[in-house]
Amino acid sequence: MGALMHKPSLESQDDSLLVQGTLEGDPLCFEVLVERYQRRLFGLVRHYTRSAVEVEDIVQDTFLKAFSRLETFQQSSAFYTWLYRIAVNTILDFMKRQGRSPIRAVEDPEAMGGSMDETTERKSIRPDARLEQAEISEITRSVMDDLPEIFRTVLVMRELEQMRYQDIADVLQVSIGTVESRLFRARARFKKRLLQLHPEFAATQSNPSDEESKS
Amino acid sequence: MSITSPIQCDVVLALVPTFVDDEVTDSVASTVRRHLMDCSACRNAVQEEQTLRQWFVAAPEVEVPTGFAAHVARRAFAGDVGLEPAPAPVAAAPEPPAGRVLAFSRALVAVAAGGLVAISLFLAGSGGPEVADLDAGKGLQEALLELEQENQRLELEDSASTPEEGR
Ligand SMILES: [Zn+2]
Numbered sequence: 001m002g003a004l005m006h007k008p009s010l011e012s013q014d015d016s017l018l019v020q021g022t023l024e025g026d027p028l029c030f031e032v033l034v035e036r037y038q039r040r041l042f043g044l045v046r047h048y049t050r051s052a053v054e055v056e057d058i059v060q061d062t063f064l065k066a067f068s069r070l071e072t073f074q075q076s077s078a079f080y081t082w083l084y085r086i087a088v089n090t091i092l093d094f095m096k097r098q099g100r101s102p103i104r105a106v107e108d109p110e111a112m113g114g115s116m117d118e119t120t121e122r123k124s125i126r127p128d129a130r131l132e133q134a135e136i137s138e139i140t141r142s143v144m145d146d147l148p149e150i151f152r153t154v155l156v157m158r159e160l161e162q163m164r165y166q167d168i169a170d171v172l173q174v175s176i177g178t179v180e181s182r183l184f185r186a187r188a189r190f191k192k193r194l195l196q197l198h199p200e201f202a203a204t205q206s207n208p209s210d211e212e213s214k215s
Numbered sequence: 216m217s218i219t220s221p222i223q224c225d226v227v228l229a230l231v232p233t234f235v236d237d238e239v240t241d242s243v244a245s246t247v248r249r250h251l252m253d254c255s256a257c258r259n260a261v262q263e264e265q266t267l268r269q270w271f272v273a274a275p276e277v278e279v280p281t282g283f284a285a286h287v288a289r290r291a292f293a294g295d296v297g298l299e300p301a302p303a304p305v306a307a308a309p310e311p312p313a314g315r316v317l318a319f320s321r322a323l324v325a326v327a328a329g330g331l332v333a334i335s336l337f338l339a340g341s342g343g344p345e346v347a348d349l350d351a352g353k354g355l356q357e358a359l360l361e362l363e364q365e366n367q368r369l370e371l372e373d374s375a376s377t378p379e380e381g382r
Contacts, residue, residue: 027292034284042277056280063287064297093300126266133272140270158236159271165238184232191267 007032015079023070034063037080040161041087047144047156048091058094062087081170088153088171095149124203125194143193151186158183222250227257235264 010018010032018036021029041059049055066073066086073082127136144152157163157171169179195202227250233239234247251258 027288030291031284031288034287038279038283039277042279043274046274046277056283060283060287060290061297064291064295067291068296090297093298124263124266125270127269136270136272137274140272143270155271159268160274165233165236180233180238183236187232187267190270194270 011035016075019070019073019075019079022067030067033079037083038063040080041083044084044087044156044161045091047141047160048095048152054094058090059087061094062090065090078170081167084167084171085173091153092149122204123195125191125198125201126203128201139194139198143190143197146193146197147186147189150182151189154179154182155186155190222246224250224254224257227251227254228260231257231260231264235261235268 007028010021010028013021013029013032015033015036018029018033022033038059041062042055045055045058045062049058062083066083069086073079127139131139144155147155153172154168157168158165163171165176165179169176172179174182227247230239230243230247234244237244239247251261
């Protein structure tokens with residue numbers, strides 16, 4: 001296929017046909033695949049670096065790697081998942097180049113253990129109503145920058161890219177249970193760090209018994 | 216908790232994150248919802264879970280440079296395979312380069328020998344057809360290995376200090 005087809009007709013093709021066409025040497029098939037997923041990959045990668053140039057480099061590198069390994073892609077799995085896996089790998093690789101370990105922990109090692117202590121758990125922390133969306137994003141970003149990558153990645157996928165547990169599990173090649181527990185710890189870590197960096201947004205959680213008396 | 220709730224608070228509390236993520240089955244969701252009507256403590260937990268999510272706001276539309284796909288396709292067909300992987304992590308290179316000693320390297324070296332075998336066996340045993348996909352990322356196996364080892368370490372720490380359900 002492919003060689004004889006025009007771009008508009010390719011755009012309606014399944015991933016598997018486009019992969020096949022690419023393997024048979026049709027650049028247009030690959031171009032359509034890139035177009036199909038470029039937006040999602042740019043969306044994923046931008047949560048790791050503020051530099052637009054770096055985002056573009058990482059996404060490009062992801063697609064080039066995918067192309068060079070296309071023969072190893074198993075049609076039994078989703079192309080999207082496979083591509084995301086390469087993207088995550090490329091991001092981690094990029095982090096290493098920057099001297100950042102993928103599981104780097106900048107926090108106090110003493111704090112690594114108990115992910116949600118009593119004080120953290122009892123405190124509530126919500127964005128101030130006066131904050132602009134962009135300001136909230138910036139605060140969140142700075143907290144995420146301080147998280148070990150293992151936690152940042154799962155939060156990016158779930159909270160910022162709205163991926164389902166199953167897709168996250170497929171990309172990271174872990175069980176759904178691991179996704180759940182990792183997310184749980186990631187959120188606890190996020191909250192803890194947020195409370196450290198921005199205690200001004202902390203509030204004590206409403207007392208259940210106060211509320212109960214009304215109902 | 217009231218007698219009309221056929222499900223216990225500790226069960227509900229453990230389900231709260233997945234419930235808020237809309238990742239429980241419909242029947243579990245409706246059981247949880249029924250419980251929430253009667254239980255303000257669990258309602259608070261749900262509310263708290265939702266509060267934290269307010270920090271994650273939708274990012275603005277992604278801007279993809281014009282002609283990006285055509286450019287990438289051209290480069291790919293011209294034989295550009297992308298960047299070489301970054302220097303291998305400690306697990307693959309027993310002697311970490313000086314000046315790049317990572318915080319976890321000692322622990323990683325200590326478990327690398329046994330861990331590598333165990334985890335590759337695990338991957339081989341559980342991955343099925345997916346395993347071949349690992350070839351997709353040279354270095355991905357290493358990264359996953361690091362991630363999983365860190366994860367296991369954290370899980371051990373967590374279970375030693377705060378049990379997962381002990382909220
Ligand atoms: Zn309850």
